[in-house]
Amino acid sequence: MKKNDLLKALFIMVLTVIISVGAMFLLNLHTGPLIEQNNQGAELAPLKAVMPDAEGFEAIYDSENPSASSLKDVDAAVLKIYKETSGKGFVFRVSAVSQYTKGSTEYTVGVTSDGKITKVQNDVYSESQALVPGFLDSFTGKDSALPGVEVTGGTTYSSKALKEAVESGLNALINNDLIKAGVKSDAQILTELIPTVFPGITSDGALKADAVTPSGNIESGYIGQNGAGCAFIMKQGDESFLAVCNNLNVCKVYNKEGADVTAEHTDLVTEALTAAATNAQTYYNKAVTKFTKMMTGATNFVSIDIEVFDTVVAAVEFEVESVKYYGFYSKSFGFEIMDVYYVLDSEGKIVKMTADTFIFHEEYFAGFGGMPSGYTQGFVGNDSTSFDENTAIIAGATMTSNAMKQSTKDIFAAFEKAAVGGAE
Amino acid sequence: MKNLKNYLLRGTPSLLLPIGAGFVMASSSDIRAALGMGFAVLVVTLLSSIVVCLIKKFTPEKFHLPIHVLIVTGFVSLVDMLMQAYVPNVVTMLGVHLAALAVSAVPYRETIEVAEVSGMKKTVISALITGLFFTVIMVACALIREVLGNGSSFGLEIAFLANYKISALAGAFGGYLVLAIVLAIIRAIGEKFVDKEEN
Numbered sequence: 006m007k008k009n010d011l012l013k014a015l016f017i018m019v020l021t022v023i024i025s026v027g028a029m030f031l032l033n034l035h036t037g038p039l040i041e042q043n044n045q046g047a048e049l050a051p052l053k054a055v056m057p058d059a060e061g062f063e064a065i066y067d068s069e070n071p072s073a074s075s076l077k078d079v080d081a082a083v084l085k086i087y088k089e090t091s092g093k094g095f096v097f098r099v100s101a102v103s104q105y106t107k108g109s110t111e112y113t114v115g116v117t118s119d120g121k122i123t124k125v126q127n128d129v130y131s132e133s134q135a136l137v138p139g140f141l142d143s144f145t146g147k148d149s150a151l152p153g154v155e156v157t158g159g160t161t162y163s164s165k166a167l168k169e170a171v172e173s174g175l176n177a178l179i180n181n182d183l184i185k186a187g188v189k190s191d192a193q194i195l196t197e198l199i200p201t202v203f204p205g206i207t208s209d210g211a212l213k214a215d216a217v218t219p220s221g222n223i224e225s226g227y228i229g230q231n232g233a234g235c236a237f238i239m240k241q242g243d244e245s246f247l248a249v250c251n252n253l254n255v256c257k258v259y260n261k262e263g264a265d266v267t268a269e270h271t272d273l274v275t276e277a278l279t280a281a282a283t284n285a286q287t288y289y290n291k292a293v294t295k296f297t298k299m300m301t302g303a304t305n306f307v308s309i310d311i312e313v314f315d316t317v318v319a320a321v322e323f324e325v326e327s328v329k330y331y332g333f334y335s336k337s338f339g340f341e342i343m344d345v346y347y348v349l350d351s352e353g354k355i356v357k358m359t360a361d362t363f364i365f366h367e368e369y370f371a372g373f374g375g376m377p378s379g380y381t382q383g384f385v386g387n388d389s390t391s392f393d394e395n396t397a398i399i400a401g402a403t404m405t406s407n408a409m410k411q412s413t414k415d416i417f418a419a420f421e422k423a424a425v426g427g428a429e
Numbered sequence: 430m431k432n433l434k435n436y437l438l439r440g441t442p443s444l445l446l447p448i449g450a451g452f453v454m455a456s457s458s459d460i461r462a463a464l465g466m467g468f469a470v471l472v473v474t475l476l477s478s479i480v481v482c483l484i485k486k487f488t489p490e491k492f493h494l495p496i497h498v499l500i501v502t503g504f505v506s507l508v509d510m511l512m513q514a515y516v517p518n519v520v521t522m523l524g525v526h527l528a529a530l531a532v533s534a535v536p537y538r539e540t541i542e543v544a545e546v547s548g549m550k551k552t553v554i555s556a557l558i559t560g561l562f563f564t565v566i567m568v569a570c571a572l573i574r575e576v577l578g579n580g581s582s583f584g585l586e587i588a589f590l591a592n593y594k595i596s597a598l599a600g601a602f603g604g605y606l607v608l609a610i611v612l613a614i615i616r617a618i619g620e621k622f623v624d625k626e627e628n
Binding site: 007010011013014017018021022024025028029032033035036039040043044047 | 484487488489491492495496499500502503506507510511513514515517
């Protein structure tokens with residue numbers, strides 16, 4: 006290799022680099038701002054979508070670096086908060102984790118400076134499909150009280166997760182005095198009380214119920230999708246009350262502070278029980294039919310009044326050859342709603358147990374190895390003290406197993422209440 | 430006509446060199462990406478060839494490759510900046526493959542086999558034909574893969590294909606399969622065309 010060639014090559018290479026860098030510098034004068042604009046546009050596009058009249062956005066909170074923000078008391082579900090630069094409001098991004106899928110989805114929410122939601126949006130089509138139809142739109146125009154944004158039926162897990170995530174974002178703004186809190190109506194407060202006082206018609210804290218037609222003092226109401234009872238928002242004078250009725254002829258009335266005021270409102274109790282009677286009768290009839298098949302010679306069926314607000318939809322006592330038995334029919338929320346029937350003897354021990362269907366849509370359970378042999382027999386002979394929750398486990402069917410545990414716990418609780426209340 | 434065949438084959442190194450097959454496969458699942466990559470290859474190949482042709486008298490033979498690398502890389506960077514400014518979506522679709530053009534066989538074969546040994550006119554014509562033919566191959570593959578594999582064209586859904594799309598074509602397997610089919614067709618046409626000319 007000639008030294009001259011090496012120097013020549015080096016010179017050309019250096020010159021090439023200098024020219025390239027120079028060209029890039031000149032080109033960057035033109036393309037740099039456009040690229041910056043494009044990058045910002047990609048990040049800001051979802052923000053613009055929920056607040057189209059926004060002039061610009063300034064990030065005021067980032068969950069990846071919360072200490073850099075002056076905002077305090079921001080829930081972990083809140084990923085980023087932006088302030089609209091001309092004072093129109095705020096946009097936040099939140100992550101909602103569905104109790105059912107365990108997957109998280111990001112949503113973008115726009116809020117005006119007076120605390121009204123402009124729009125809630127997600128960009129993942131499959132997750133939108135998992136929501137109750139029209140649920141995203143139900144947020145538009147609402148304040149932090151979220152009136153009318155109800156998670157009551159259909160695919161509630163994703164919807165509940167979204168509602169909670171939106172509430173987290175709104176609370177972050179309220180906690181930092183960026184917007185004012187909305188005021189909840191009495192009906193809202195009472196509706197939110199339902200999961201506490203009637204857990205039997207909820208699943209993972211979400212009310213699983215369908216709306217009922219208002220009548221008389223009943224302003225609005227719900228009937229549990231599992232049929233375990235009804236919840237009514239009732240108005241008397243200027244005051245609103247929540248009346249919850251199980252199918253076991255018991256009704257409780259609560260005021261908006263959550264206090265039990267049943268004794269002072271017996272007229273509401275009567276009205277609520279009348280409204281709930283058809284539902285109660287339906288499950289009583291089903292229970293009688295089923296227990297007649299389960300226990301040959303069963304006769305003298307009598308329904309039992311029990312003050313429980315769980316998944317028990319019917320409770321009866323009956324006789325077989327002069328021996329008294331108790332039949333409990335529970336409908337709990339598993340992969341689908343499960344119809345489970347138990348017959349207990351007078352000591353509270355399970356004599357028989359069965360379900361209409363244990364495993365729904367078997368093909369969806371990759372780890373399902375079939376029903377364990379003698380599964381129902383495993384329950385027999387157990388009472389509330391000897392029952393081991395592991396008895397209810399079906400490998401590969403977690404939701405069904407949990408539903409079976411719930412039903413079994415609930416019927417034992419109902420039996421104990423019935424015994425205390427003088428079912429004998 | 431032999432020259433035409435050479436141009437065609439040089440324009441489709443991915444059809445001849447297994448190393449280039451992945452390059453075409455990765456950039457041909459969407460027609461917009463294929464057009465973007467075709468544009469980038471055409472511009473980089475053309476400009477690199479012109480510059481190499483201009484300076485070939487001053488470049489020592491043993492230093493051709495490093496000098497060509499610098500020239501091609503420079504043009505790839507400039508094209509990348511332009512595309513980021515004007516077609517950012519296409520840049521996102523192409524991902525790392527746009528930057529990888531700097532080490533692609535297509536411009537190097539042009540600079541070494543044509544620009545270093547030919548005049549400016551032939552260099553320009555060769556680079557143009559190579560770049561255009563490369564684009565045609567990319568778009569042909571992308572048309573098949575996007576329309577049949579994704580049921581869309583230029584990113585817009587084709588309603589009546591929604592239930593008939595063959596998703597495998599949009600993936601890596603489909604990419605190689607379509608490439609093989611296009612290779613077979615091009616070779617058949619090319620051979621026939623050249624044979625006819627020679628007779």
